[in-house]
Amino acid sequence: MKEILTLNQLSLSFGGLAAVSNLDLTLTEGELVGLIGPNGAGKTTVFNLLTGVYPPSSGTIEFHRGEAVHKLGGMKPHAICRAGVGRTFQNIRLFRTLSVLDNVMIAQAQRMRYGLVPSFLHTPKHKRTEQKIREESMELLRIMDLADKAGELAQNMSYGEQRRLEIARAMATQPVLLLLDEPAAGMNPAETAQLTELISWLRKEFTLTILLIEHDMSLVMNICERIYVLDHGLLIASGTASKIQHNPAVITAYLGEEVGDA
Template sequence: MSMLKTDKLSKVFGGLRAVSNFTIDIQPGELVGLIGPNGAGKTTAFNLLTGVYEPTDGTIEFDDKSVVGLKPYQITQRGIARTFQNIRLFADLSVLDNVKIAYHFHVKYGLLESVFRIGRYYPEEAEITAKAVEFLKIFNLEDKKDEIAKNLPYGEQRRLEIARALAAQPKLLLLDEPAAGMNPQETHELMEMIRWIRQRFDLTILLIEHDMSLVMGVCERIYVLDYGQIIASGTPAEIKSNPRVIEAYLGEEVN
């Protein structure tokens, strides 16, 4: 059974076809890359998968159930979480509160219990706080829990965004250019972290990335998008030697 499957997925903005016949099939536990030149439609594809945009045509199935027409929060509740190319933390909230927010997809107390702080409110909030602190420990951010998110160094903000996504307890994690703005050492550390979180949290991962050393180093399979269409798919070795990919995107073979 596929974890994520799309068939002839398309999105048209006015007369512009940003994504066309986008068809992918990702199995549980895979780590898959999606690459392509700037403007190829990669982030549009992610926005379709997460309910930010509704498809013009085509289907999206997650765990064999359609997610077309669902709101982003409903898709998150189903088990898909994402990060963004441009970090989207709650910049003026604490590091701890940024992670706690993700857990509130799973709270059981009701609106009245929340407003009047009665019943299940305090026990659940205490449990959420404890879980959030444990998550921060995993990502070496526990000592920063009371800091305001926007005051963290860039690399730590990236780690916090990934921690928040994982706190939503996804089955599938979508990473949108996680190495953007990182130096080579930070990128190497990120590569190790991606491998580790897949194993630690039993995740399936789909990532968009321009850094070819990261993509080729961490992904098992790669899809290549150009002008909104998939032009190739295969292992890193197959993608590196694909003439159409070299022409459309890489320019030269990646070593």
């Protein structure tokens, strides 16, 4: 299989504090990979580096799409999205006072931009595009089981629904690489099981590569083919779920802490 994402010695420090140091990470096309680690390990920071929220202090990020290679380090967030990387946020960042449908439509519209004249005059072109965006967005909401909530405000939905809506919004940008930041946080076991299924299905249906951060080990161990473990910004282990589960370094850094706390 072909590599889609290559991090090479990626580092970021705030002031003197190293949030991520010399991280090497590779994803091949179609993989579903987990990124785990204790709180403050730098997982979300890795996502923020990948999506251009922070520029890296050193190291490179290469994103391969077809023949093209995008160097994501130093690119702006919107350009990275247009290159084909979609993401969700740990602390849910929806357009809260807009409707569920609008949330998805705004993302959907990014690939169908038109000029100022149709915007101001609502020409037939505007109306045609609008119709198309609406239909495609509704389709996506149906897939994510949110179609009956289309008219509701994003902020009025349940936690689980908001997380799904964030995924729907990211999917509307038609990414090839999807970054999910704790998609199951705050969900009950039934919801998590449902979500696990949905993620696997999305990957197949849209031939996605997915990197996900998650604290829910059942989800990670169930669906991730490979797992990277971060601690204090350093990669301490990587490999299959069973290998990780028995890695002594992971147990001390991660599970060991919990035993110590108890």
